Amino acid sequence: MNTYQSIRDALSHALVRDDTAVIFGEDVAFGGVFRCTMGLAEEFGRERVFNTPLSEQGIVGFGIGIAAMGHTSIAEIQFADYIYPAFDQIVNEAAKFRYRSGGQYHVGGLTIRTPTMSVGHGGLYHSQSPEGFFMGAAGVKVVIPRSPIQAKGLLLASIRDPNPVIFMEPKILYRSAVEQVPIDDFELPIGRADVLIAGSDLTLLTWGTPLYHCETALHMLASPPPQVSRHVPESLRGAKVELIDLRTILPWDVETVVESVNRTGRLVIVHEAGLTAGAGAEIAATVQKKCFLKLDAPVKRITGWDTPVPLQYEKFYIPDAIRILDGIVETLIY
Numbered sequence: 616m617n618t619y620q621s622i623r624d625a626l627s628h629a630l631v632r633d634d635t636a637v638i639f640g641e642d643v644a645f646g647g648v649f650r651c652t653m654g655l656a657e658e659f660g661r662e663r664v665f666n667t668p669l670s671e672q673g674i675v676g677f678g679i680g681i682a683a684m685g686h687t688s689i690a691e692i693q694f695a696d697y698i699y700p701a702f703d704q705i706v707n708e709a710a711k712f713r714y715r716s717g718g719q720y721h722v723g724g725l726t727i728r729t730p731t732m733s734v735g736h737g738g739l740y741h742s743q744s745p746e747g748f749f750m751g752a753a754g755v756k757v758v759i760p761r762s763p764i765q766a767k768g769l770l771l772a773s774i775r776d777p778n779p780v781i782f783m784e785p786k787i788l789y790r791s792a793v794e795q796v797p798i799d800d801f802e803l804p805i806g807r808a809d810v811l812i813a814g815s816d817l818t819l820l821t822w823g824t825p826l827y828h829c830e831t832a833l834h835m836l837a838s839p840p841p842q843v844s845r846h847v848p849e850s851l852r853g854a855k856v857e858l859i860d861l862r863t864i865l866p867w868d869v870e871t872v873v874e875s876v877n878r879t880g881r882l883v884i885v886h887e888a889g890l891t892a893g894a895g896a897e898i899a900a901t902v903q904k905k906c907f908l909k910l911d912a913p914v915k916r917i918t919g920w921d922t923p924v925p926l927q928y929e930k931f932y933i934p935d936a937i938r939i940l941d942g943i944v945e946t947l948i949y
Contacts, residue, residue, distance in 0.1 A: 616796040619789040621763035622651045622728075625770040626689065628800045630659050633687045635724075636774070638664045640674055640691030648693055649730060649789050675701035675727060679709050682722040682779070689774060695731035695783055696743045709779040710754030723777040728770075730786035731759070732824045732887050733933050737786075738926035744823075744888035744919070746783055746864045750897055756780045757864040758805055759823045763794040768803030769862065776805055785823040808868035810875070814857030817947055818875040819939075820898065821885040822861040829858060829885055831936035836943060843940065851947050864894055872898065873905045880911035881946050887933050890918045912949035917942045 616624065630636050638652060644666045646653035656664040667674050671692055678690040692698045698705075705727070713721040733742035749757050758773050758780060760766040766784065773780035811826075812833070821829050833856055839847040857875050861867055876882045882902055884895035899914040917934045924932055 616763045617790050617793050618760075618763045618766050618784070619649050619651045621767040621796045622770055622784065623653060623655070624796070624798065625767040625774075626652060626655060627658070628771060629687065629689065629774045630655065630663060632800065635685060636663070636687035636689060637681065638689045638691070639667050639677070641669055641693045642666060643691050647691060649786065651728075651784075651789075652691070671697050671699075671701040672704055675704040675709070678725050678727065679704060679712070679722050682725040683712065683720060685724070687724045687774060688722075688726070690725070690727045692727060692729040694741055695729040695745050696740050698727075698729055698745060702748070705749070705755060705779075705781070706752045710752045712754070713778075714754060721777070722779050725779040726770075726774045727779070727781045729781070729783055730789075731783040732785040732787065733924065733929055734787045735929055736926070737924070738929060739923040742924040742929060744886065747888050747892060747894040749781060750865050750894055752865070754778065755865065756805060757783065759783045759785065759862065759864060761785070761788070761823060761826050761860050761862070762792055763796045765803060765862065767796055768801050769805065771800065772802040772805050775802065780805070783823075787824055806863045806866050806868060808871040809860045809862055810857065810871065811860055812856065812858040814855035814879060816854045816879055817856045817881040817883060817943060818859060818872070818879045819856050819883050819885070819943065820859045820861060820872060822864065823887070825885045825887060825934055825939075826858075826860055828934060828936045829939055832939035832943060833858065835936060835940050843937065846941070847944060848948065851944060854947055856943065867898065869901060869905075873902065876902050876906045877909045880909055881949075883915045883917060883939070883942050883946055885917045885934050885939055887919050889921045890916060891921050893918055912946045915942050915946045
């Protein structure tokens, strides 16, 4: 399966296993913009998979309401860029529901799916990465998968988690990768990072689409192509870099990241959102506090620029393999 197919498969399992589960959003009944709900309305009926008015605040508010009444509520925001009208409902209502009642009632059955990150030409209204805006919203979880297997396992875990979850799907990955995905029902743990490559010289931390740019950068570090070879000192080409996919942005896996940085002494964080107040800022502050005496270099952040995502030059906005390679080299030789 590719990623959109694995998400569709996960949603089908959720509807089969849970009679209270419903899916709703703008255009989901005919499959959605990215076809992640294709055929579900015909299979499960339009009382369980249905379109809503074009109102993100209304979509999330409705989801909170039916989740509070005991339903499994799976809402879709068509693009993460459009989640801002629902910000009040998410941060002031969904996140605080359990707390304000002293645990007597909750909206743990609410999952908000939304496509995120850049596609190369989406520009200022279709390529944003708003995950960092929710890091201060205690009471919600934020999950970003990197691949078809991850998408299915993490989505099913999100739907069944006892807390409201924002599940952000990197849209450029919907059709860019294929994996052998188990057709059975399975879950992957929320709140736990995934160490893809073990290393001892530097920790490279990312999530979503930039993970693949990080892999390319590591290949270039080991065997630099002619046009960049002069920028990579010979002594660094055997560096062992530990690559970590954070997967869950809130709550993020402090233990795994801190353990890694205490071993490697160096941390490079990569994300598509802008530098200022991005998720990397919170991670860097925590690592600086917990790993201060073990750090051999300042924590490096490689991110989008502090501008709106541009239309014509979007590919210059996102952190590509060359920028990541430069950051790794700079941190290793510090």
